Amino acid sequence: MSELSVSLGQVRAEQKSFWRNPTAAFFGFAFPLMFLLIFGTIFKGQTVCVDGYYNNRGQCVGGGVQVPYNTFFVPTMAAWGVLTACYVNLAMSVTNRRDAGLLKRLRGTPLPPAAYVVGVVGSALITALITVALTELVGHYLYSAPWPAHWLQSLVIVLLGGAVFCALAMAVTVLIPNADAAIAVVNISYLPLLFISGFFFSFNDTVLNDIAKVFPIYWFKEAMLTAFGARLSVSGWDGGDLLVLLAWGVVGLAIALRFFRWMPRRA
Amino acid sequence: MPAIVVEDLRKSYGPVRAVQGVSFTVETGEVFGLLGPNGAGKTTIVEILEGYRRRDGGRVEVLGEDPARGARGFKRRAGMVLQECAVEPYLSVREVVELHRGYYPSPLPGDEVIDLVGLSESADVRVMRLSGGQQRRLDLALALVGDPELLFLDEPTTGFDPSARRNAWEIVRSMRRLGKTILLTTHYMDEAQNLTDRICVVSHGQVVRIGTAVSLRAERAATSIRFVKPDGLTVPEVGDLMPSGEDGLVAVVTDTPTRTLHELTAWAMAHGVELERLEVTQPSLEDVYLELTGGE
Numbered sequence: 001m002s003e004l005s006v007s008l009g010q011v012r013a014e015q016k017s018f019w020r021n022p023t024a025a026f027f028g029f030a031f032p033l034m035f036l037l038i039f040g041t042i043f044k045g046q047t048v049c050v051d052g053y054y055n056n057r058g059q060c061v062g063g064g065v066q067v068p069y070n071t072f073f074v075p076t077m078a079a080w081g082v083l084t085a086c087y088v089n090l091a092m093s094v095t096n097r098r099d100a101g102l103l104k105r106l107r108g109t110p111l112p113p114a115a116y117v118v119g120v121v122g123s124a125l126i127t128a129l130i131t132v133a134l135t136e137l138v139g140h141y142l143y144s145a146p147w148p149a150h151w152l153q154s155l156v157i158v159l160l161g162g163a164v165f166c167a168l169a170m171a172v173t174v175l176i177p178n179a180d181a182a183i184a185v186v187n188i189s190y191l192p193l194l195f196i197s198g199f200f201f202s203f204n205d206t207v208l209n210d211i212a213k214v215f216p217i218y219w220f221k222e223a224m225l226t227a228f229g230a231r232l233s234v235s236g237w238d239g240g241d242l243l244v245l246l247a248w249g250v251v252g253l254a255i256a257l258r259f260f261r262w263m264p265r266r267a
Numbered sequence: 268m269p270a271i272v273v274e275d276l277r278k279s280y281g282p283v284r285a286v287q288g289v290s291f292t293v294e295t296g297e298v299f300g301l302l303g304p305n306g307a308g309k310t311t312i313v314e315i316l317e318g319y320r321r322r323d324g325g326r327v328e329v330l331g332e333d334p335a336r337g338a339r340g341f342k343r344r345a346g347m348v349l350q351e352c353a354v355e356p357y358l359s360v361r362e363v364v365e366l367h368r369g370y371y372p373s374p375l376p377g378d379e380v381i382d383l384v385g386l387s388e389s390a391d392v393r394v395m396r397l398s399g400g401q402q403r404r405l406d407l408a409l410a411l412v413g414d415p416e417l418l419f420l421d422e423p424t425t426g427f428d429p430s431a432r433r434n435a436w437e438i439v440r441s442m443r444r445l446g447k448t449i450l451l452t453t454h455y456m457d458e459a460q461n462l463t464d465r466i467c468v469v470s471h472g473q474v475v476r477i478g479t480a481v482s483l484r485a486e487r488a489a490t491s492i493r494f495v496k497p498d499g500l501t502v503p504e505v506g507d508l509m510p511s512g513e514d515g516l517v518a519v520v521t522d523t524p525t526r527t528l529h530e531l532t533a534w535a536m537a538h539g540v541e542l543e544r545l546e547v548t549q550p551s552l553e554d555v556y557l558e559l560t561g562g563e
């Protein structure tokens with residue numbers, strides 16, 4: 001058996017497990033799509049001030065450009081879908097498996113650790129791509145959002161962002177003491193950032209804005225908006241977005257390589 | 268060449284000295300049992316041999332390699348049944364076995380392994396729907412799938428019902444017939460007695476005794492002659508007299524059972540009484556074990 005076919009076998013097994021597990025499939029896939037339908041319906045026909053905010057006279061200021069809500073929220077919900085598949089679901093499933101001794105069992109086999117990681121990461125990226133594609137289709141046909149402005153760039157950003165959040169997911173498992181704590185640690189580490197990174201609406205608060213800009217979620221959203229054509233002030237690649245995102249990816253990878261645990265923690 | 272060499276192995280967890288200078292050798296093709304009460308250090312020893320734990324000191328060689336170096340070659344040649352290790356719950360038995368086959372250079376046919384552990388009828392059942400005993404049999408299947416030379420079985424039948432245990436024993440025996448080396452830990456006496464060529468009794472992180480079941484039993488040579496004490500008579504002083512226990516039998520413990528039995532029966536006949544429920548018993552391995560491990 002070559003390394004490649006072993007890795008592909010792992011990806012296949014991961015995909016099977018994912019779609020057969022109702023909890024994983026819901027929280028790792030259907031959850032953001034549900035919000036796509038909810039927000040798409042609530043804010044239908046409204047506008048959003050991208051990269052700026054509405055002042056008290058209702059004008060889009062602060063360097064922002066006004067776009068239809070659907071144009072904005074289809075890429076942000078797609079970004080959330082990537083986060084869900086690559087960060088939330090990966091961190092939870094790896095922690096659960098570590099605690100159940102599944103990772104320990106694999107360490108006793110000749111399966112190379114890298115092949116296992118390729119399996120879970122590859123599977124997460126596939127799920128992310130399916131989520132993004134479905135978000136696009138629903139957004140386009142149900143809420144008349146435009147197709148992505150830059151197809152190739154969108155694909156690259158989804159895969160790149162997905163890989164960064166996979167690395168961060170592996171890193172965050174180091175902080176999660178046991179499976180019971182997984183959902184709390186994972187949610188606290190990303191849900192507040194979704195709101196202050198402006199995934200759902202724009203707002204005017206420099207402090208929250210500055211906090212958001214420290215973290216990769218904000219920059220991933222920016223990169224997605226750019227690629228999908230929702231940031232009218234920017235076109236093509238924006239290296240600034242990617243810099244912070246990639247730096248976090250490197251940090252995540254370094255932590256995961258150094259501190260990742262295969263063994264369950266026993267009392 | 269021995270399959271496993273352990274010399275002066277030491278391991279502490281903080282102030283707890285879990286393994287204190289353990290040495291033993293397992294020959295190729297041998298079924299070797301590590302027997303001891305819970306907390307004796309059995310699992311620590313096995314997990315060091317499997318490459319899961321680092322040792323603090325001593326020398327360890329498994330299939331000619333140091334397991335602490337985590338080489339893949341060694342993992343290809345050894346199969347492990349671990350305690351409390353889950354299998355992917357949403358895959359079927361067949362899917363898991365096939366996935367694991369892919370990890371090894373020359374695996375056994377999947378159906379053969381599934382059949383060997385008696386899971387043929389559940390081959391398409393998802394792991395999460397298997398009973399506890401079936402999951403343990405799947406553990407065994409996954410340990411066997413790579414056609415290993417060496418098998419680590421850490422309490423492989425804990426939680427089995429009696430018939431499942433017999434089946435597992437049969438599998439171990441057939442592995443032995445194929446020439447595989449097996450290191451087995453257990454706290455079941457009958458399991459050690461029935462399956463192993465040699466037993467290593469471990470207590471408080473130290474080796475108390477190594478030997479065959481027969482040789483260990485022979486260490487406590489004394490034979491018990493037990494019977495219901497006849498009313499109103501005093502048993503003659505022909506050996507150590509033990510008072511009657513729950514079963515109502517007194518026991519005379521002796522190193523010379525032929526002579527003592529003769530004396531006792533002569534005494535009974537002289538008084539014209541029958542020695543009710545008369546029995547002569549060898550010390551069980553359990554007696555020896557309890558004595559060696561301080562009755563834990």
